[in-house]
Amino acid sequence: MSARFGERVRAALLARGPLCVGIDPHAGLLDSWGLSYDAAGAREFGLRTVDAAAGRAAIVKPQVSFFERFGSVGIAALEDVLAAARAAGLIVIADAKRGDIGSTMDAYAAAWLTPGSPLEADAVTVNPFLGVGALDGAFALAERTGKGLFVLAATSNPEAEVLQRSSNERGETVSSAVIAEVSARNEQASPTGEWGSFGFVIGATVDWTDAGLTAFAPPAPILAPGFGVQGAAPEDLRARFGTMSDCVIASESRSILMAGPAGLAAAIDARNAQYLEVTHG
Amino acid sequence: MSARFGERVRAALLARGPLCVGIDPHAGLLDSWGLSYDAAGAREFGLRTVDAAAGRAAIVKPQVSFFERFGSVGIAALEDVLAAARAAGLIVIADAKRGDIGSTMDAYAAAWLTPGSPLEADAVTVNPFLGVGALDGAFALAERTGKGLFVLAATSNPEAEVLQRSSNERGETVSSAVIAEVSARNEQASPTGEWGSFGFVIGATVDWTDAGLTAFAPPAPILAPGFGVQGAAPEDLRARFGTMSDCVIASESRSILMAGPAGLAAAIDARNAQYLEVTHG
Numbered sequence: 390m391s392a393r394f395g396e397r398v399r400a401a402l403l404a405r406g407p408l409c410v411g412i413d414p415h416a417g418l419l420d421s422w423g424l425s426y427d428a429a430g431a432r433e434f435g436l437r438t439v440d441a442a443a444g445r446a447a448i449v450k451p452q453v454s455f456f457e458r459f460g461s462v463g464i465a466a467l468e469d470v471l472a473a474a475r476a477a478g479l480i481v482i483a484d485a486k487r488g489d490i491g492s493t494m495d496a497y498a499a500a501w502l503t504p505g506s507p508l509e510a511d512a513v514t515v516n517p518f519l520g521v522g523a524l525d526g527a528f529a530l531a532e533r534t535g536k537g538l539f540v541l542a543a544t545s546n547p548e549a550e551v552l553q554r555s556s557n558e559r560g561e562t563v564s565s566a567v568i569a570e571v572s573a574r575n576e577q578a579s580p581t582g583e584w585g586s587f588g589f590v591i592g593a594t595v596d597w598t599d600a601g602l603t604a605f606a607p608p609a610p611i612l613a614p615g616f617g618v619q620g621a622a623p624e625d626l627r628a629r630f631g632t633m634s635d636c637v638i639a640s641e642s643r644s645i646l647m648a649g650p651a652g653l654a655a656a657i658d659a660r661n662a663q664y665l666e667v668t669h670g
Numbered sequence: 671m672s673a674r675f676g677e678r679v680r681a682a683l684l685a686r687g688p689l690c691v692g693i694d695p696h697a698g699l700l701d702s703w704g705l706s707y708d709a710a711g712a713r714e715f716g717l718r719t720v721d722a723a724a725g726r727a728a729i730v731k732p733q734v735s736f737f738e739r740f741g742s743v744g745i746a747a748l749e750d751v752l753a754a755a756r757a758a759g760l761i762v763i764a765d766a767k768r769g770d771i772g773s774t775m776d777a778y779a780a781a782w783l784t785p786g787s788p789l790e791a792d793a794v795t796v797n798p799f800l801g802v803g804a805l806d807g808a809f810a811l812a813e814r815t816g817k818g819l820f821v822l823a824a825t826s827n828p829e830a831e832v833l834q835r836s837s838n839e840r841g842e843t844v845s846s847a848v849i850a851e852v853s854a855r856n857e858q859a860s861p862t863g864e865w866g867s868f869g870f871v872i873g874a875t876v877d878w879t880d881a882g883l884t885a886f887a888p889p890a891p892i893l894a895p896g897f898g899v900q901g902a903a904p905e906d907l908r909a910r911f912g913t914m915s916d917c918v919i920a921s922e923s924r925s926i927l928m929a930g931p932a933g934l935a936a937a938i939d940a941r942n943a944q945y946l947e948v949t950h951g
Contacts, residue, residue, distance in 0.1 A: 415773050454770060454777040460788030461746035468742055488797055489735060490827045491768055492696050496735040507741030518799040518822055520829030541799055546771045548803030555844050556835035561845070561917055563836050 393511060394537030395575075396644035399482055401447035402638070406665040407500070407626070409448040409612070410657060412438045412470065413640025414455045418646050424613030428462040435470030438646070441465060441653040443477035446661060450640055451500045451510075452613075453485040468507045481510045482539065482612065482638075488516030490523045498527035502536040512537030514590060514612070521570035528587060532578050537610070542552045542567045543600045545592020545615035554600060562601030564591075572605050584636070593621035593629055593639070604632045611636045617644030623663040639664055672871060675818030676856075676865030679891045682728035682761055683919070687946040688907070690729040690763070690893070691938060692923025693719045693751065695736045699927050709743035712736060716751030719927070722934040724758035727942060731893075731921055732791075734766040736899040749788045750858035762791045763820065763919075764895065769797030771804045778809035793818030795871060795893070813859050818867045818877060818891070823848045824881045826873020826896035830898055833883060843882030845872075853886050865917070866890035874902035885913045892917045898925030904944040920945055932950070 414424075414431040422437075424430035435451060442449050451474070456467035474481045487497040500506060501513035512531075515524055515541050524540070531538050543553055543564040553564045561569065568589060575585025585607045593615030597603070611630065615621045616639045627634045630641070641660065648656035673681070695705075695712040703718075705711035716732060722732050732755070737748035755762045768778040781787060782794035793812075796805055798821050805821070812819050824834055824845040834845045840848065849870060856866025866888045873895030880886070892911065896902045897920045908915045922941065929937035 413774075415777065439845075444819055452774055454768070454774045454781070457745075457789075458777040458781045460781065461742045461749055464738075465742035465743045474938065486736070486797075487767070488769070490825070490829075493694075493733055493735045496696065496739040499742065500735070500739045505742070506739075508738075515795050516767075516799050518769075518797050518830070518833065519825050519827060520831070520833055523827055524830030544771070544800050546800060546804055548771075548801030549799070550801070551838050551847065552799065552801055552844055555838040555847075557832050557836040564835055566836075640765070644730075 393535055393579070393583065394531065395579060395588070395609055398480060398533040398537070398638070399584045402635070406661050407637050407639040407668055408657065408661040408664050409450050409638045409640040410438060410442045410445045410446050410645055411640055412449055412451040413642040413646060418643070421647070422472035422650055425533040428456070428459040428466045431459065431463060432466035432469055436473055437650050438653065439470060439474045439477055439479065440647050441657055442479060445654060445657045448480045448482060448638055449474050450482045450484050452482055452642070455470050461467070471508060471510055473562070475509070475511070478602050481555065483508070483510035483513045486516050486541065488519055488523070490519050491526070494523060495526040495530070498530045502527070502530050502534055512539060514539045514577065518568050521567055528543070528574050528578070531586060537588060537615055539588045539590050539610070539612045540567060540571050542589040543591045543595045543602060545619060565601040565603070568602065572607065575607050575609050579607050583607070586613060590614070593625065594619065608633070608636050610638055612640055613636045614640045617641035620645050623660070623667050626664070634668065674816055674860070674864065675812065675867035676860060676890055679761060679818070679919070680865045682738060683916070686728040687942050688918050688920040688949055689727045689938070689942040689945050690731050690921040691719060691723045691727050691926055692921055693730055693732040694927060696703045697722055699924070702928065703931055709737070709740040709747045711941045712740065712744060713747035713750055717754055718931050719934065720751060720755045720760065722938055723760060726935060726938045729759070729763060729919055730755050731763045731765050733923070734764055741806050751805065752789060752791055755850070756790070756792070762793035764789070764794045767774040767795050767797050767822065769800055769804070770798050772807070775804060776807040776811070783808070783811050783815055785815055788812045793820060793869070795820045795822065797822050798848050802848055809855050810860070812867060818834050820891070821848060821852050823870040824872045824876045824883060826875040846884070848883040849883065849886050853888065853890070856888050856890050858942045860888050864888070864900045866894065871892060871895070874906065880913060889914070889917050891919055893919045894923055895921045898922035904941070904948050907945070915949065
């Protein structure tokens with residue numbers, strides 16, 4: 390646990406493969422699991438998913454909005470899920486997509502990345518709309534605490550294309566400029582040869598050429614939604630991510646969670662086997 | 671309370687002036703107020719600010735991060751502050767800057783904009799990095815519940831400039847494209863002659879020409895941070911916002927909150943008088 394976040398992810402992906410199990414207790418899934426649509430249902434859903442993922446997958450990703458929906462009691466449920474996941478040795482990415490400036494951003498970073506905080510995770514997703522520089526306090530905190538960040542760079546939803554492919558005065562797309570700015574911070578913070586701890590969210594269905602993306606250095610974890618129900622299959626991973634494939638954390642939620650509580654462990658094993666054939670085959 | 675959000679804001683600004691009192695219980699302010707740096711301190715800070723603002727200002731804006739910092743007990747404190755502010759007849763903007771896609775975004779919108787939700791506010795700030803279209807579920811919910819949204823468009827921090835001034839294939843800056851896309855939704859949702867309920871965050875120190883902004887229609891509330899400590903003064907309002915000046919909600923936090931609990935009411939009255947001279951003089 391003392392390694393820097395980027396290196397911990399690298400080791401976990403090597404040991405267990407790229408699958409990240411999303412923890413998304415939305416109304417439809419709670420209903421199909423026979424759980425109540427409230428904080429207690431979300432808590433139970435999260436704890437059962439953690440139990441099934443422990444020892445089977447490297448990483449889990451609780452989706453904060455589905456807990457926040459229930460207010461403070463939902464956030465208390467999330468705290469229990471985060472603690473259980475970390476105690477089980479899973480790497481926990483809080484998918485919160487927070488983004489703000491100055492002391493406001495610092496407070497978000499402190500909430501999710503401070504050891505001993507009730508919402509402590511291993512990493513949190515963040516939004517760069519206010520500029521990568523606005524996240525500098527979060528980068529600094531993550532560096533100090535051995536935690537990670539995942540910066541939204543190129544998302545897989547079609548509504549995002551116009552904005553994320555707009556270009557700055559240097560001719561870079563928004564997505565590629567975000568990656569360049571964050572990579573410069575990884576370069577500065579990471580010992581040579583190690584992975585950066587400041588990762589990216591890049592959808593598995595994103596066309597890198599159209600999005601203006603190229604392979605980047607130093608390597609850093611790529612959290613890739615878009616596998617599973619959203620359309621990308623494990624066997625697409627190398628074609629999609631090319632020389633960056635080893636950095637990919639393949640995030641799936643519904644495709645696995647729809648197996649229900651009884652089928653969940655088997656679904657995780659089956660899906661991870663498909664990924665391992667691609668990445669470790 | 672039955673009017674649509676845009677019209678409620680319009681009436682409130684006419685009745686009381688543009689001042690919006692931020693509720694930002696960060697460490698330094700809690701300390702200077704003699705309050706503990708924990709959820710109880712943040713709750714007390716928020717409730718006292720609500721008491722001072724009630725009857726003096728139209729609008730308050732709790733900054734969610736400073737409550738989230740303390741986890742679920744901080745969010746419970748925020749729930750108390752939101753409820754007290756709404757009970758006092760203040761318009762409450764939850765400054766959460768949430769942004770996601772699909773059912774995830776819907777859950778955020780439901781958390782903040784559903785009547786009876788523990789986190790119910792009158793409006794919430796949202797982030798368009800994943801595309802204005804990704805917020806459509808939130809627009810629809812706000813329309814159904816008579817609530818409002820404030821979409822980040824052009825923020826006042828210098829780190830944001832490169833991204834927010836990138837241009838799309840139609841030659842629009844990111845900021846102006848966001849305003850155009852949201853305005854089209856206001857056009858569709860708002861009866862002729864009424865203000866839209868989908869507002870914007872545009873910093874008071876933003877240069878509209880440099881940011882590619884022009885006056886927009888239909889009118890909609892503009893939440894403008896950047897007054898007070900950040901550099902803009904009440905007398906700058908008309909020069910900064912031109913023909914859109916009547917839409918401006920002038921948000922101040924530290925400049926007012928640093929008066930301390932004993933001086934808060936007087937600070938609000940004094941500051942609002944300065945604004946009223948400009949907008950109602």
